[in-house]
Amino acid sequence: MASQGKRRIRRELSVGEVASRSGVAISTLHFYEAKGLIRSWRNQANHRRYCRDVLRRIAVIKVAQRAGIPLGTIREALAQLPDQRTPTAEDWQRLSAQWKEELDARITKLTELRDQLGGCIGCGCLSMEDCPLRNPWDELSERGSGPQLL
Amino acid sequence: MASQGKRRIRRELSVGEVASRSGVAISTLHFYEAKGLIRSWRNQANHRRYCRDVLRRIAVIKVAQRAGIPLGTIREALAQLPDQRTPTAEDWQRLSAQWKEELDARITKLTELRDQLGGCIGCGCLSMEDCPLRNPWDELSERGSGPQLL
DNA sequence: TTAAGACCTCAAGTATTGTTGAGGTCAAGG
């Protein structure tokens, strides 16, 4: 078993500890590290050691993923956190403000979509000319002939 | 060029026509067909021919995708449409009512997430014990030792 | 001394959602 160090105030976490506390698999932690989302250093046995704030980073990653944000984007956002010092509440707040905007945008889009859905797909206009749901991807077509009649 | 048939009321569409009218690539149409999302028959030249309502199917697929619904789920929903006859407005309406519920659920989840984001990640509780954002994935841990103090 | 447990690396596999390319068919027009 890995060294537990002193029992009271342990600031370093092993990969197994991070995994069980964050709820993500060890392989996922390796993966996130390879992708630059989290960082670690090694002890004498070449085992990963994590700063406690990795737990919050992972929490943030999961929240962002729940919102549908791809890892690459999450990585970029996390890159804004300070490199050397432990992020402050303010640092996290800036980040969460960004997620909030992202989320707001997504919510708005989905809401629009939902509202159009009832008035549009249901009504049958979707196969006709001026459907707001269809138009974004049907700029072309309907040239001269009379297919809109069926 | 493929036979255009009569000009006025053409009920069959070639894959190229469906592609340009729906805005999806031909390869995507092949893909959707392989996945059971759309159907076609063949003419004498072994070319695909589509019913006009494939355009609406595709529109529905794209709407559902914009809402983040995976193709497998979309396929299942579309499977509820009548097999032999052309779907009526009512058929589409039932479908869109389902999408609407899906969308409502997603919007609700994202909204909760957004509202928690401000009050939670920002405040710093995320690394502590009772964070509503963290708890879903951190059922274990914090056993006996004192790491929550840092 | 040895076995267990936690960890390591690196390659390959999985699922989703498509795109790209090679090689071939078919019908019409010059």
Next chain:
DNA sequence: CCTTGACCTCAACAATACTTGAGGTCTTAA
């Protein structure tokens, strides 16, 4: 006749987000 354009099949590749497995290391406890 022969080229062109639209279409065909099938296999491979791509990006995202991980998981699985083989084979090896290190430390501790019996």
